[in-house]
Amino acid sequence: MLDRDKGEHLPNLRPDRRPPHPSWLPRQRRGTTPQMIGRYPDFDVLDAVDTWDPATKKVVLARLEPAGPLRFFGPEEEPALRALCDVTTAQDREPRVPVAELVDAKLADGELDGFQYADMPDDRDTWHLVLAGLDHSARDRYARSFARCTVEEQQDVVRDLSQGALSGGTWDSLNVRRAWSVCMRAILAGFYSHPWAWNEIGFGGPAYPRGYMRTGPTSVLEPFETPGATAEDAAQAVADNPEVFG
Amino acid sequence: MSVRNLLKGSAGPTDNDSRFLLDVHSRQLPGESTMSRYDESVEVDLVVVGAGAGGSVLAQRLARRGWRVVIIEAGPFWHPDDDWVSDEAGSHGLYWTQNRIIGGSDPIELGKNNSGRGVGGSMVHYAGYTPRFHPSDFATFSRDGVGADWPISYDDLLPHYEQVERELPVAGQNWPWGHPHSYPFSPHPVSEAAGKVWRGARARGIEMRVGPVGIVNGTFGNRPHCIYRGYCLQGCKVNAKASPYVTHLPDALAHAVEIRSGCMASRVELDERGRATGVVYLEEAGGPEHLQRAAFVAIAGYSIETPRLLLSSTSRRFPDGLGNDHDQVGRYVMVQGATQTAGRWPEELRMYKSPPPEISSEDFYETDLSRGFARGFSIQTVSPLPIGWAEHVLADGHWGAALREYMRDYNHWATVGVLNELLAQPENRVTLASQTDQYGLPVARMDYTLCDNDKANIAYSTTVTTDILKAAGAQDVLTIKRFAHLIGGARMGSSPASSVVDANQRLWGVPNLFLADGSVCPTQGSANPALTIMALASRLAARMADGSAMSDDPEARAGRPPRQVANAQE
Numbered sequence: 001m002l003d004r005d006k007g008e009h010l011p012n013l014r015p016d017r018r019p020p021h022p023s024w025l026p027r028q029r030r031g032t033t034p035q036m037i038g039r040y041p042d043f044d045v046l047d048a049v050d051t052w053d054p055a056t057k058k059v060v061l062a063r064l065e066p067a068g069p070l071r072f073f074g075p076e077e078e079p080a081l082r083a084l085c086d087v088t089t090a091q092d093r094e095p096r097v098p099v100a101e102l103v104d105a106k107l108a109d110g111e112l113d114g115f116q117y118a119d120m121p122d123d124r125d126t127w128h129l130v131l132a133g134l135d136h137s138a139r140d141r142y143a144r145s146f147a148r149c150t151v152e153e154q155q156d157v158v159r160d161l162s163q164g165a166l167s168g169g170t171w172d173s174l175n176v177r178r179a180w181s182v183c184m185r186a187i188l189a190g191f192y193s194h195p196w197a198w199n200e201i202g203f204g205g206p207a208y209p210r211g212y213m214r215t216g217p218t219s220v221l222e223p224f225e226t227p228g229a230t231a232e233d234a235a236q237a238v239a240d241n242p243e244v245f246g
Numbered sequence: 247m248s249v250r251n252l253l254k255g256s257a258g259p260t261d262n263d264s265r266f267l268l269d270v271h272s273r274q275l276p277g278e279s280t281m282s283r284y285d286e287s288v289e290v291d292l293v294v295v296g297a298g299a300g301g302s303v304l305a306q307r308l309a310r311r312g313w314r315v316v317i318i319e320a321g322p323f324w325h326p327d328d329d330w331v332s333d334e335a336g337s338h339g340l341y342w343t344q345n346r347i348i349g350g351s352d353p354i355e356l357g358k359n360n361s362g363r364g365v366g367g368s369m370v371h372y373a374g375y376t377p378r379f380h381p382s383d384f385a386t387f388s389r390d391g392v393g394a395d396w397p398i399s400y401d402d403l404l405p406h407y408e409q410v411e412r413e414l415p416v417a418g419q420n421w422p423w424g425h426p427h428s429y430p431f432s433p434h435p436v437s438e439a440a441g442k443v444w445r446g447a448r449a450r451g452i453e454m455r456v457g458p459v460g461i462v463n464g465t466f467g468n469r470p471h472c473i474y475r476g477y478c479l480q481g482c483k484v485n486a487k488a489s490p491y492v493t494h495l496p497d498a499l500a501h502a503v504e505i506r507s508g509c510m511a512s513r514v515e516l517d518e519r520g521r522a523t524g525v526v527y528l529e530e531a532g533g534p535e536h537l538q539r540a541a542f543v544a545i546a547g548y549s550i551e552t553p554r555l556l557l558s559s560t561s562r563r564f565p566d567g568l569g570n571d572h573d574q575v576g577r578y579v580m581v582q583g584a585t586q587t588a589g590r591w592p593e594e595l596r597m598y599k600s601p602p603p604e605i606s607s608e609d610f611y612e613t614d615l616s617r618g619f620a621r622g623f624s625i626q627t628v629s630p631l632p633i634g635w636a637e638h639v640l641a642d643g644h645w646g647a648a649l650r651e652y653m654r655d656y657n658h659w660a661t662v663g664v665l666n667e668l669l670a671q672p673e674n675r676v677t678l679a680s681q682t683d684q685y686g687l688p689v690a691r692m693d694y695t696l697c698d699n700d701k702a703n704i705a706y707s708t709t710v711t712t713d714i715l716k717a718a719g720a721q722d723v724l725t726i727k728r729f730a731h732l733i734g735g736a737r738m739g740s741s742p743a744s745s746v747v748d749a750n751q752r753l754w755g756v757p758n759l760f761l762a763d764g765s766v767c768p769t770q771g772s773a774n775p776a777l778t779i780m781a782l783a784s785r786l787a788a789r790m791a792d793g794s795a796m797s798d799d800p801e802a803r804a805g806r807p808p809r810q811v812a813n814a815q816e
Contacts, residue, residue: 118353
């Protein structure tokens with residue numbers, strides 16, 4: 001068992017800078033998290049939905065509606081899009097935050113970020129070129145499309161994408177490192193805009209008109225928030241403390 | 247310390263009733279339905295482009311003097327109860343997301359990072375920090391051999407700093423740095439996350455103080471007290487955080503200012519004598535052009551849109567853009583280095599509670615050549631919400647399972663940022679790109695390249711913040727290199743060969759055209775720019791009202807050599 005207090009789960013503090021397998025995490029007992037894992041097994045941000053103002057409620061709850069269908073990306077792009085969203089957010093099974101649909105909606109609605117690198121096309125074109133590039137690199141290395149590669153193979157391609165180390169095909173018309181940042185901006189904004197992701201990380205969520213009162217130093221927990229799980233082994237604690245647990 | 251400020255909140259500002267005009271039960275800017283409407287064919291006294299920090303203050307001040315003022319604003323007239331949300335992704339509409347091209351060796355990301363659009367401008371989504379510039383900022387060239395000297399001095403802005411601080415109102419501890427001063431409201435409580443940073447700074451002998459923030463802490467007319475919900479960057483639905491939307495525009499509308507929102511200014515029109523006759527604007531893409539006639543024109547579109555509008559306003563007299571005879575328009579645009587460093591502790595801190603701006607230090611603001619570079623930086627706490635935190639984690643090189651692991655650890659982290667004074671350089675500039683926007687107008691291109699002094703400053707400041715976190719016992723540290731704020735791009739100076747406007751912010755070569763925003767600043771210090779932009783507009787208004795801003799006396803236009811005001815540390 002990893003000691004959360006010592007930060008043994010933090011990639012930078014681990015010998016290989018790789019994260020531990022998520023099996024060290026507790027299963028979610030309340031509400032939904034992506035893949036039903038998280039650090040706050042008894043927290044559901046949606047329990048506080050009655051304290052949100054109507055405008056916020058409308059915007060946030062819309063993300064829980066059934067997602068799709070895709071409007072911006074074509075059917076031929078869908079497998080690579082889903083594979084890229086899954087591998088960059090480590091979503092390997094249901095329940096998933098519908099990152100592909102959230103990205104698609106943003107691009108279909110023309111919700112761009114207000115800047116375009118001089119050596120890059122429009123963000124919308126960048127997305128098309130990246131998905132084509134992923135298939136190009138996957139075929140080049142593994143003789144199959146990006147979506148049909150194993151997760152490890154996909155991770156290898158994405159690692160090179162993140163370091164700007166892909167070339168050939170559509171990559172040659174892109175600044176690859178910047179293309180990575182364009183895609184990740186949209187993917188992360190999609191994933192961490194979703195209440196399930198807030199449950200996973202224990203984020204208190206929208207706070208108007210309620211506000212926060214417990215900002216420290218006696219406590220940082222609101223009445224509706226719950227503490228994170230600890231490394232304590234429940235069975236061991238019972239065995240060690242018979243006077244407490246009888 | 248002013249006697250007024252000793253009274254801490256019990257003596258309000260004069261000549262601005264905005265705080266009483268607001269409705270306690272609604273976030274709506276009062277007076278929209280009864281707003282004055284001027285016929286565009288009638289010449290008003292002043293047309294202002296941009297309803298942000300500069301334009302709103304200028305309009306409010308002059309309207310109180312009886313001027314008939316129209317503000318042309320590209321973005322929407324906000325209705326915060328309906329339009330603003332307590333949510334990161336849902337706040338996309340607050341930012342200037344129309345296209346802009348970014349180039350140079352260190353391109354600066356725009357949009358949500360530093361650009362606003364709509365009534366209230368980018369102060370609608372600024373964090374809330376409102377520090378003053380230091381007296382030294384007005385003479386960096388004479389003092390340190392870098393940047394430029396202003397044609398005005400700290401003393402010229404001082405009464406306006408004090409007035410605007412009362413209007414926002416600014417809450418904070420007595421300020422020991424620069425020109426020592428106090429604030430009209432007491433400091434806010436400090437959260438546990440900021441407490442970590444403070445303890446680390448104390449261990450390293452670095453002085454930190456609470457504030458200064460333009461956030462109500464106590465009774466201020468109908469503006470409520472802050473509720474510590476942490477969504478300052480998403481628009482304050484509470485009306486506790488200052489922006490012109492609540493601090494100046496209510497009073498402006500009550501004094502017959504018209505805000506024409508959703509209108510994109512496309513050029514300034516000149517008559518054959520070279521005077522500006524008004525501003526041409528478009529209500530919709532492909533629609534007809536409108537011309538609002540005015541005796542005076544003030545542009546307050548900030549460091550990218552102001553140069554863009556000047557460069558787009560070509561004529562026989564100004565073939566390369568208005569006021570651009572000497573190729574100065576768009577040059578010397580600046581941003582601040584804004585690297586953020588986060589530290590991890592075993593206990594939960596939940597940094598998302600409380601406004602992101604809590605405590606700051608200006609111990610490193612002034613030049614100390616032993617550090618190996620000129621000028622300096624400030625240190626300020628920040629507290630990214632989940633999407634911002636994800637970008638922070640990504641910047642440290644984590645994605646996939648590693649990113650999820652760091653994200654799940656969100657509640658254990660506290661974040662401290664810096665603002666590096668990056669130096670004004672002629673090749674850091676705004677030009678017109680070949681692309682056009684939905685109105686068919688050429689979009690702006692902003693090129694940015696750091697100089698060696700900038701790089702040394704950024705590198706040094708990151709070691710300081712990392713050291714603070716380590717001294718406070720941080721187990722792990724994650725760093726994101728980024729930039730914030732905009733300033734310059736149409737600077738004020740003593741001669742048309744090296745500046746765009748004179749000491750009265752009046753365009754060289756056009757007698758009735760003023761710039762009323764942050765684009766006029768020749769240097770930026772390590773201070774967040776909002777307060778200074780408002781103070782400059784306040785000063786400009788006073789000088790336009792008494793006519794001194796229209797002076798053609800060469801010495802008045804060139805300004806006076808900066809008087810020396812001692813900095814605290816000297």
